[in-house]
Amino acid sequence: MPKVLISDKLSPAAVQIFKDRGIDVDFQPDLGKDKDKLAEVIGQYDGLAIRSATKVTEKILENADNLKVIGRAGIGVDNVDREAASKKGVIVMNTPFGNMITTAEHAIAMMFAVARQIPEASASTHAGKWEKSKFMGVELTGKTLGVIGAGNIGGIVCDRARGLKMKVVAYDPFLSQEKADKMGVAKVELEELLKRADFITLHVPLTDQTRNILSRENLEKTKKGVRIINCARGGLVDEEALADLLKSGHVAGAAFDVFAEEPAKENPLFGLPNVVCTPHLGAATTEAQENVALQVADQMSDYLLTGAVTNALNMPSVTAEEAKVMGPWIKLSEHLGSFIGQMTDEPIKAINILYDGVVSEMNLAALNCAVIAGIMKRANPDVNMVSAPVIAAERGIQISTTNQEQSGVFEGYVKVTVVTSKFERSIAGTVFSDGKPRFIQIKGINIDAEIGQHMLYTTNEDVPGIIGTLGATMGENNVNIANFTLGRSAIKGEAIALLYVDDPVPAAVLDKLQSTGLFQQVKTLEFDVA
CATH class of the missing domain: 3.40.50.720 (NAD(P)-binding Rossmann-like Domain)
Incomplete structure (x- = not known):
């Protein structure tokens, strides 16, 4: 449990x-x-x-x-x-x-508050003053709202703003023209948004690309009298620069729910007229x-x-339905990677993954993670689908993916090729109707090999006596063969054998096989088939 x-x-x-x-x-x-x-x-x-x-x-x-x-x-x-x-x-x-609507509504509320100076007017009235002429506001109707980040929350803000009869311009590198047209907003570059907007609201995460997106330089490019709303993340706006522009009158007002340092006990914006501040309340509704x-x-x-993965930030999402269908393919991908990892001693420069047929329509990002994890486990047994891509990136390994329609007798298959400074090595596999993964090609040689926990892989020239030598040596040393698969490139050409055995093959058996002079390579392999 x-x-x-x-x-x-x-x-x-x-x-x-x-x-x-x-x-x-x-x-x-x-x-x-x-x-x-x-x-x-x-x-x-x-x-x-x-x-x-x-x-x-x-x-x-x-x-x-x-x-x-x-x-x-x-x-x-x-x-x-x-x-x-x-x-x-x-x-x-x-x-x-879960908090999209709440956060979007808070941004709209903050926009109303700064447009009509509601908090200051409320404080003045509570103090027994009646300063009706002091708090002259502006209407939202007909004004241009600049939305930086038109994703989930920003998209709701755009919709609400259009309902208020505002003109909406949006800057978002990931917003397509088709989506912008559907939303009823004008897709613009940041420079144009700064020049046109009467109100600017931010709805982007804090990243290296968005940090100080409203820098002093960009704030100075805004229309005189603009009002800035930030209910997204602290650090998106240069608060010192904004304070200076508020004091100069270039910026007419600001409404901030988030700050560069939180909890915010001191801030350049605090105490300035027509600045509305709340303590990160964007998601604070019941x-x-x-x-x-x-x-x-x-x-x-x-x-x-x-095994379903939803809204993960460091792993491709996999629905429960995908997890059921993809389970055998994920396991196959791990096995393919594991074979490559166990066979490769040279530093890997690149990993190329080909998806053919039905598998090409699946969640390839998740399958990529499984392949990479299988490869990396030899060096680090604790690696998994989350950590493997990070390790690969740290090592400078290039990952490439190709998907194609069905091109052969199999309904679908996966082929993994690794590139080192000395060679390329490839292996392909598929999932049969029984849900069991199979190896179907190694080094370009076609095979049909069931995958077991303990396996023996050999390469040799295609000559008589190989099967007998392998069988006799295994039998003499009490190693039971569960499955025996052979393949060759051509008559008298390069040949391979893959044996699925019940127990690990002892080192002494490997030495005996090597001493026959028949084999170019003798290698034990272990797979997690649980």
Whole structure:
């Protein structure tokens, strides 16, 4: 039974989901604040469910020997060391859709608040003043809203803004013209957005590309009287520069829910007129908090029980339906990679993967991860589909993928080729109707080999006596052969043999076979067939 730790405050309904799914759940909502205690106990758990209070650092992950998945109830994962988690082979999930509407609504509310100076007017009225003429606002109708990031949340903001009769321009490198037309927004470059927008709202993650996207230089390019709204991530806007432009009057107002440093006790924007600030409330509604908690519980349960991967940030998503269909193909891909890894002693420069027929229509990103994991396991037995691509990237290995329609007798197959400075080596395999993976080609030689835990691989010149020598030597040393497969390139050409045996072949048997002079290569192979 998988065991999950909840180290932050999640709703009782989320806890119950884990229990109902048959998962042993340990609900300790204050444990995440004690990093030393968390590091001490984390090794007991398969899953960790968190909000923002728990900081999953590299130090904590060092002790997480059984951890398979971290689930963040919410969209932001700034509190998780994703690189360390990936190297450890731990999937990091979030719930980007549970608080989309809530966050988008907060951005719209902040836009209204700064347009009509509502917080200042409210404070003035509460103080017994009646400063009606002091708080002159602007209408949203007819104004141009510039949306930086037109993804899930930004897309909802665009829709709501159009309902308010605003003109919407959007900057998003991933927004297609077709999608922009469907949304009813004008797709523009950032430079044009800065010049045209009366209001600018940000809805992008904080990355190296988006950090300070509204830099001093870009803020100075904006239309005079612009109002800036940020309910996405702190660090997207140069807060010092914005404060200067607010003081100069170039920027008419700003509404910020997020800050470069949080919790924000001091900030250049604090205390300035017509600046609305809230303490990261974008997802702070009863509905959103419940939604993300329930979603993270379901996602983690699905992965731990069925292998389905949803909303992972360091692993391709695989639905429960895909996991059922792709299971044998994932296993085949691991075996193909494992064969290559066990046979290759030279540093690998490139891995080329060909998908043919039915498999070419599957989730190739996940299959790629399985191939790479199989190859890497020889050097690091603890590697998995999450950590393998990270390790490959660190080593500078180039990964390429080709998919094609059915080109042969098999309904589908996978072929893996590795390139080193000295040679190329390839192997292909398929999945038969019984769901069992098979090797169908090695070094361009066609075979039909069942895959077992213990195997013996030999290469030789195609001459009489090979079968007899292999059979006799195995028998003399009490090694039982479960399956015996042969293949050759041509009569008297290069030949291979692949034996599936019941027990590991002793080193003495390998030496005896090598001493016959019949074999160019004799190699034992081990596969995880569980």
